[in-house]
């Protein structure tokens with residue numbers, strides 16, 4: 001405990017005399033200090049004894065035992081007039097101010113300084129003016145107190161206490177009637193006054209979140225009526241705050257500084273998005289029983305994009321336009337979640353990061369950059385925009401590709417562009433699969449950047465993926481890849497390109513199959529066939545399903561060509577005039593053994 005400056009309680013017992021010989025002790029053996037220049041906040045549940053303690057410190061009740069000192073002087077024994085000049089009190093009781101105006105009530109605060117005549121001098125008027133300004137009560141000064149709202153009256157009473165120019169300011173629940181903004185403002189004001197006027201400010205409140213954010217020092221009455229004191233963070237870290245305020249439904253969350261609702265069967269969630277949104281997102285999910293985790297796998301995953309959300313659970317992505325849709329989804333998913341969780345879970349962020357690192361080391365076609373913070377948004381085109389704008393953006397890209405290839409045939413440029421694009425997306429996704437993660441590169445969260453002469457840049461705002469696919473037998477990973485790669489990317493890309501030039505669908509799906517096979521070939525070469533067995537099985541399954549079925553045949557690992565196409569990618573019609581490794585036009589013996597452009 002610090003020196004004699006400020007308030008100090010020693011072995012203090014507070015309570016009530018309920019009869020000539022009977023006393024009701026409320027709090028006993030209290031030891032605490034509240035320094036000058038600091039805001040000290042008294043916290044505790046209902047009936048803990050906060051008001052009783054404040055009233056005792058204020059000299060309105062005698063202590064039952066022990067001492068209360070101010071700057072070393074015994075407060076209860078101090079003559080009332082002197083005490084009134086040193087200590088100002090704002091209690092919860094309503095004041096009957098009759099017909100007084102707010103200014104007149106505030107002027108009463110000067111009473112301890114004016115003597116029995118009560119005449120205000122220039123210095124008193126200055127103190128009243130300063131107090132009105134400090135409490136921001138100027139607009140209320142001319143109004144009758146009886147006509148003020150509870151919050152307005154609170155402001156005027158604070159001004160009256162300040163007009164008293166005390167060393168100690170005691171306030172019992174000063175924010176009780178104030179709206180949220182005014183409460184923050186009032187506590188901020190009291191903290192500033194403590195600093196500027198070297199005041200000792202002690203107040204009680206039930207606004208735990210605000211108190212812990214603004215208090216310099218906390219007095220906390222626990223459930224056993226013991227007084228714990230310390231810096232707010234200290235009491236949170238000790239678990240003292242949780243011990244007092246946690247209930248079966250609510251738990252104090254030290255990270256957010258607020259309460260989290262405890263659900264009955266709590267599932268876990270990942271949240272992503274702009275820094276300003278993720279705390280709100282975490283709060284919305286926790287209200288519906290989800291525990292937000294930053295590492296490890298999770299049952300669900302929500303990414304904030306623009307004013308909406310991508311919400312994922314059980315291998316499905318749902319687009320939610322706003323907060324109320326999110327609330328409905330979070331509630332519904334929580335109700336439907338099986339007790340043991342879904343077999344498909346969101347992969348741990350660290351596993352996804354490992355996947356992306358490992359993929360990038362294979363080659364440029366496998367790399368996915370992540371996050372938007374350090375990206376220059378100008379050069380990046382969101383994929384869902386490319387897929388939906390009817391070909392407006394891609395028409396220009398097709399033209400540029402045609403010029404670079406030395407062809408004026410749109411269909412050739414479209415085919416080469418689409419083959420490269422399919423390879424660009426299939427490569428990192430198949431690489432993820434080799435590590436047991438099905439990457440989830442949602443078109444709303446992924447953008448592409450053209451870098452002529454090299455692999456186009458691919459960037460995902462919040463890369464994530466599905467894990468747990470190994471626990472599912474059969475076709476689960478192929479189903480997921482079918483949705484996340486074929487349905488979400490390859491099909492819309494083909495549709496939009498065919499609006500630019502009506503290239504045969506069979507040819508374009510042949511390109512997509514060829515891109516999958518090309519990526520598989522790179523993985524088998526780099527990682528070996530044992531590590532890529534699962535990937536091969538999934539590619540085989542995908543090639544057996546529409547729309548890829550019938551596009552060609554996959555050969556055994558190491559066999560050239562790995563994929564025998566049934567359509568031609570038209571690459572031979574470019575100025576380079578090359579043939580690809582999967583070429584349908586050449587006899588097998590004349591096919592190049594090395595992978596040629598445009599494959600990865």
Ligand SMILES: Nc1ncnc2c1ncn2[C@@H]1O[C@H](COP(=O)(O)OP(=O)(O)OP(=O)(O)O)[C@@H](O)[C@H]1O
Nearest residue numbers: 016018024026044045046047048049050051052053
């Ligand atoms: N005049 C009184 N005589 C006897 N007991 C009282 C008196 N006033 C309050 N008490 C009792 O003292 C205890 C503490 O009450 P107090 O008002 O100090 O608690 P509090 O922490 O301020 O509660 P709240 O947060 O609900 O305002 C309660 O059990 C209350 O019933």
